[in-house]
Amino acid sequence: MSAHPVIVAIDGPSGTGKSSTSKAVAARLGMGYLDTGAQYRAITWWMLSNGVDVNDPAAVAAVAGKPEIVSGTDPLAPTITVDGTDVAGPIRTAEVTGAVSAVSAVPAVRTRITELQRGIAAGAPAGIVVEGRDIGTTVLPGADVKIFLTADPEARAARRSGELRGTAPGAPDLAATREALIKRDAADSGRTTSPLAKADDATELDTTELTLEQVISWVIGVVEDAGRKQPRS
Ligand SMILES: Nc1ncnc2c1ncn2[C@@H]1O[C@H](COP(=O)(O)OP(=O)(O)O)[C@@H](O)[C@H]1O
Numbered sequence: 340m341s342a343h344p345v346i347v348a349i350d351g352p353s354g355t356g357k358s359s360t361s362k363a364v365a366a367r368l369g370m371g372y373l374d375t376g377a378q379y380r381a382i383t384w385w386m387l388s389n390g391v392d393v394n395d396p397a398a399v400a401a402v403a404g405k406p407e408i409v410s411g412t413d414p415l416a417p418t419i420t421v422d423g424t425d426v427a428g429p430i431r432t433a434e435v436t437g438a439v440s441a442v443s444a445v446p447a448v449r450t451r452i453t454e455l456q457r458g459i460a461a462g463a464p465a466g467i468v469v470e471g472r473d474i475g476t477t478v479l480p481g482a483d484v485k486i487f488l489t490a491d492p493e494a495r496a497a498r499r500s501g502e503l504r505g506t507a508p509g510a511p512d513l514a515a516t517r518e519a520l521i522k523r524d525a526a527d528s529g530r531t532t533s534p535l536a537k538a539d540d541a542t543e544l545d546t547t548e549l550t551l552e553q554v555i556s557w558v559i560g561v562v563e564d565a566g567r568k569q570p571r572s
């Protein structure tokens with residue numbers, strides 16, 4: 340038994356395997372799971388649905404406190420609602436994907452969502468795997484385990500494109516997906532407030548040549564090692 344519920348932070352750019360890995364690790368270790376990207380997508384969906392100009396940071400900041408975002412943390416059935424509406428599907432549209440970097444760069448949005456994330460992590464009785472862009476650096480700098488996943492843009496675009504083709508008829512082709520992904524990485528890495536970055540004490544894993552199962556096993560190994568090193572209660 341560890342002294343406190345274990346907190347695992349998994350960061351990295353799009354298509355590196357954060358969501359699939361985090362869900363599987365959490366499920367196998369009996370922990371909670373939080374997709375922070377889904378929360379930024381949810382607030383972006385609300386802005387678009389309410390006619391807010393997502394390219395006007397002041398307009399976004401003025402209403403950043405309005406939507407109530409609730410995340411369910413069961414890794415086998417994660418949920419996300421905005422003001423009680425299930426938005427799991429709508430937050431994955433190309434429109435939301437195209438607007439999310441602008442909305443998530445607004446400091447008032449980040450403050451609000453970061454508070455929400457810290458509350459969820461602090462209230463996770465069995466520990467939690469939290470995935471995103473700034474979890475190890477900003478949201479949970481004291482996390483027990485910090486992992487930063489990377490992969491070549493080609494591999495990431497191919498994975499994302501394959502996924503979109505499976506779920507969204509008329510999805511953009513590989514080149515368009517690659518271009519959109521690189522643009523979003525640059526915006527997320529270049530923003531002033533809490534950019535996408537590897538924490539100094541995070542362990543990096545390049546997943547380009549690895550199967551998902553290999554990545555999952557490696558992360559579980561790192562989490563179990565950290566558990567062994569913790570002081571016993
Ligand atoms: N190591 C891997 N090898 C091949 N495909 C992978 C690997 N990791 C993830 N995938 C696939 O790539 C897609 C994107 O993975 P996802 O976990 O959503 O990445 P992220 O959360 O980092 O954007 C999914 O379809 C997933 O099944």
Ligand SMILES: Nc1ccn([C@@H]2O[C@H](COP(=O)(O)OP(=O)(O)O)[C@@H](O)[C@H]2O)c(=O)n1
Pocket residue numbers: 352353354375376377379380439440441443444470471472473474523527
């Ligand atoms: N911790 C986080 C997580 C996501 N985000 C933002 O939310 C967007 C969507 O995140 P996501 O994890 O759903 O992205 P994908 O991995 O699905 O491509 C990112 O491109 C970032 O702009 C963020 O700013 N901080």
